[in-house]
Amino acid sequence: MYALVDAVSFYASAEKVFDPSIRNKPVVVLTNNDGCICAVCPIARRLGIPKFVPYFQIKSFLNKHGVVVRSSNYELYADLSERMMNTIARYCDDQYIYSIDESFLAFKNYDSLIRDWHKYGHEIRKAIWKETRLPVGVGFGTTPTLAKAANHAAKKLSGFNGVAVIDNNESSKKILKRMEITDVWGIGSRLGKKLNLLGINTAEQLAQQSAHNMRKQFSVVVERTVNELNGIPCLSWDEVKAPKQEIFSTRSFGQRITDYQSLMYVLVTHGSTVGRKLRQQHSLVKRLLIFASNSPHDNQYYKKSIVYDFPIATNNSSQIASAISIALHDIFQTGICFYRCGIGAISLESQQYQQPDLFTPLQPSPLIMTCFDKVNQRYGQGAMTLASEGKAEKWQMRRSFLSPKYTSCWRDIPKINC
Structure with missing residues (x-):
């Protein structure tokens, strides 16, 4: 048996955890730079508020209905996600964290111990609510795709x-006939339209198709989906998640940048982020992509990118910063109001199998970055930074409706007066 545990409107629900005053109010969360609505709580959804609509277009409607607006508080969301995943892990013998708010579970040795999956699902929900105050849906199925379908039904x-359970043909048909074809995991809108032309409009109708024919007409992915909907497991996950093949850190600015030094600050900050992520997965970068641009809506669109090759692959943030300072001379152009920039590690190697070069000068000791990371882990990210990151704030992401970082910032820790 498999399960999928998924938080209900995770970003919006996370905003309510430490602020009981808004738990019974409609809440929406905005994307980077307060651009679009990315999360809508169930109360706000009843008002007909759509996702991914620009905030400025719907601002008056939100004010009229007393909707609470929040900027994305990524630090809070990451911490609550970790707590939720740790709680879920106690209820299975194999867990795969699919996203920040979704986790697949496999019960390899539990089938003989659990007699009532509905009851077990409610135990999981109650534990997560008690320990994190996050509402979740739990779906059980004989394959990961059916578990995903059951989770859709539960929510x-x-x-x-x-809680929903698909453990036989009867329970499967009961749910699949009520699901649109695009509600099936792996079936996007474009593929869904093609299936609609063939008269396949529901998940049940897809399950009734020949897997072999679906592979001939579409792909092996659709074939696997059909088999999974019929209770034949085809998907699996590795016991250890594979490291990323590319790592990027990019973002648009809260305020345009026109001077060389400010652009240097933000690029080095992105470079430091990439370096930290490289070290977390024990990887090294051989080739670095550095780019900056103004807005495509400006009169004259300008975008410049440079690829920098390291003589020896590295994950040292100071070496990445040095590469950025070299490339920036070719990227920066006077008179351009830069709107976006970023760093990408596009050619990675494993730190475990690095081959040093006999004729290249000694590289900085990896212990420096180890110390650097430990200081930031203990005292909070940003406690120690590279000098070339600077302290400029104007390019920081605009978050006008940001809630306190209750669990990751000392000054934002909730205060209780007794």
């Missing part, structure tokens, strides 16, 4: 109170 279909 969005009537007749299910947060």
Whole structure:
């Protein structure tokens, strides 16, 4: 048996955890630089508020209905996600964290111990609510795709109170016939339209198709989906998640940048982020992509990118910063109001199998970066930075409705008066 545990409107629900005053109010969360709505709580959803609509277009409507608006508080979300995943891990013998708010579970040795999956699902929900105050939906299925379908039913279909189970043909048909074809995991809108032309409009109709024919007409992915909907497991996950093949850090600015030094600050900050992520997965970068641009809506669009090759692959943030300072001379152009920039590690190697060069001068000791990371882990990210990151704030992401970082910033820790 498999399960999928998924938080309900995770970003919006996370905003309510430490602020009981808004728990019974409609809440929406905005994307980077307060651009679009990316999360809508169930109360706000009843007002008909759509996702991914620009905030300025719907601002008056939100004010009229007393909707609470929040900027994305990534530090808070990451911490609550970790707590939620740690709680979930106690209820299975194999866990795969699919996203910040979704986790697949496998019960290899539990089938003989659990007699009532509905009851077990409610135990998981109650534990997560008690320890994190996050509402979740739990779906059980004989394959990962059916678990995903059951989770959809638990959260969005009537007749299910947060938990759904697909463990036989009867329960499978009961749920799949109520699901649109695009509600099936792996079936996007474009593929869904093609299936609609063939008269396949529901998940149940897709399950009734010949897997072999679906592979001939579409792809092996659709074939696997059909098999999974019929209870034949085809998907699996590695016991150890594979390291990323590329690592990027990019963002648009809260305020335009026109001077060389400010652009240097923000690029080095992105470079430091890339370096930290490289060290976390024990990787080294051989080739670095550095780019900056103004807005495509400006009168004259300008975008410049430089690829820098390191003589020896590295994950040292100071070496990455040096590469950025070299490339920036060719990227910066006077008179351009820069709107976006970023760093990408596009050619990675494993730190375990690095081959040093006999004729290249000694590289900086990796212990320096180890110390650097430990200081930031202990005292908070940003406690120690590279000097070339500077302290300029004007390019920081605009977050006008940011809630306190209750669990990751000392000054924002909730205060209780007794």
